[in-house]
Amino acid sequence: MDMHSFYMGDVFDAYKFFGAHTDSTGTVFRTFAPSAARVTIIGEWTNWQEEEMTKSGQIFIYSSPNAVKGQMYKYVIYSRSGRVEHCDPYGFAMELRPAFASIITNLLEYRFTDEKWMNSRTKNYNEPMNIYEVHLGSWLANPDNENGWYTYSEIADKLIKYVRDHGYTHIEFMPLSEYPADCSWGYQTTGFFAPTARYGTPRDLMELVDKCHNNNIGVIMDFVPVHFAIDGYALANYDGTPLYEYPSGDVTVSEWGSCNFIHSRREVCCFLQSAANYWLTEYHFDGLRMDAISRAIYWSGDPARGVNGCTVDFLKKMNEGLHRLHPTAMLIAEDSTSFPKITAPVEYSGLGFDYKWDLGWMNDTLDYFRTPPEERKNFHGKITFSMYYFYNELYLLPISHDENVHGKATVIQKMWGDYEVKFPQARAFYMYMYTHPGKKLNFMGGEFAQFREWDETREQDWDLLKYPLHDSFRRYITDLSKLYLKRPSLHNAEYNPDCFGWILPDERETSTFVYKRAAEGETTVIFLNLSDKPQRVKIPEENFTELRELINSDSLIYSGETEVRKVVKAEHEDGSFFVDLAPFSGRIFDGKAD
Secondary structure (H helix, E strand, O other), X not given: OOHHHHHHOOOOOHHHOOEEEEEOOEEEEEEEOOOOXXXXXXXXXXXXXXXXOEEEOOEEEEEEOOOOOOOEEEEEEEEOOEEEEEOOOOOOOEOOOOOOOEEOOXXXXXXXXXXXXXXXXXXXXXXXXXXXXXXXXXXXXXXXXXXXXXXXXXXXXXXXXXXXXXXXXXXXXXXXXXXXXXXXXXXXXXXXEEEOHHHOOHHHHHHHHHHHHHOOOEEEEEEOOOEEOOOOOOOOOOOOOOOOEOOOOOOOEOOOOOXXXXXXOHHHHHHHHHHHHHHHHHOOOOXXXXXXXXXXXXXXXXXXXXXXXXXXXXXXXXXXXXXHHOOOOEEEEOXXXXXXXXXXXXXXOOOOOOEEEOHHXXXXXXXXXXXXXXXXXXXXXXXXXXXXXXXXXXEEEEEOHHHHOOOOOOHHHHOOOOHHHHHHHHHHHHHHHHHOOOEEEEEOOHHHOOOOOOOOOXXXXXXXXXXXXXXXXXXXXXXXXXXXXXXXHHOOOOOOHHHEEEEEEEEOOOOEEEEEEEEOOEEEEEEEEOOOOOEEEEEOOOXXXXXXXXXXXXXXXXXXXXXXXXXXXXOOXXXXXXXXXXXXXXXXXXXXXX
């Protein structure tokens, strides 16, 4: 590795130099610790006795013919702060928590077989993208494991079949890089290059991704470039000083009690962009969803404190480099700010992300569905407002884990009213989501209307499927997902304003909405009645003479009350259509022209 490039922040593959690397002569170890007085290494081949590492500039180096794949090791950092044992910041594997030794790993031992997928992969701009967000440890429990976990390879076939059967195109995993506290869900990381040992080995994870690709399922992973775990064996005060984090001050610690990365240090930028490149290169992930970008743009996420220019520059440089290295991989921003050009290319003064989570849409829509029906006329704009700003960015509509925890209630529980009246509203809510422009993301459990908030220690409440309301709800979400995949007008050219149009956007008194989507010569017309009363809606011809129903959320098969689907024809000389809508329901039609 060119050290000048490292110090200038230009390196994207620092993991190929730092860390533990094996060859026919043994293993060489390198760690960056500029302020350390000395560094030793301990490991299984030394019987955990310290052996001195040689200092070369700001790097400490050690090699041994006795250090081999599978053995554990730690660095021992000596500084003014004393003696501290650390895992390897660039280590490719780690012990299961609470242990923290790094493990010598050969990344080349698994051979991917996904060439066809990788060669044809796209960013899905004009294609459907229906993402199933998963916390791997709590999707399904393994009765044969004391922690209830399946390994990456053990769960692969089960998860892939479920995702395919239910109409999803991608799986998004909550962070899989190593972390110490289960309750952080992986968002406070200690091993940025190490797949968590909870679910197996690096080879196991590679096999999971490979199998997904061979079944035409894309894989996205959450990546955390803003903060890291405070545990003293990891990055915090790594060389006896704040090497990766800010020095003592009011921006050192995040709102989650973790350490904020100091992106003004270019060696730190190399560390993070190399980690991002590592997951895309070595594990063939199809995208990274980057967490807490609002906290990167503004100091402590507060616009009143101003833009953090160094971090914004880092994001631009990282995204630009990742696009160059992986032209078809997706970079997705979890960002709640109104900062402009999140998804514009860097060369056009943007941050260079491919998609941005539309958290405004999510909050407005869920707030609307919490509102009592008699008050919804006063909040009509919460449904229509998103289309006023939608074309400013390339948006993804997220109903993520964050909306299912910490007292917020799950989606079905958020719906107004008692148990039974929540289901038709949730069906209408998801119809609105799947027919609104933008890619889709739903958290596990939402597809069968789980009432219990998510808990990382428990599997999903699969036993709910023995109840008709929940089983039919899953059938409805599956049918809605597959219609979204099948109809070009619901996903192609969705970022083109010519392909969406309101037909009836202002029916406040009846809480009804009618709009259309169009692409490839196909028109889809959507009717929503979000009131608690049946409504008859009249619309003009709108260049079609017949409406052929595709899905009615109130159908008997979904535990509704409508017996049959209908073909609706113009009933007036002026070509107007009358469409009947049950309370809290939606209907999707194919608009047939002459």
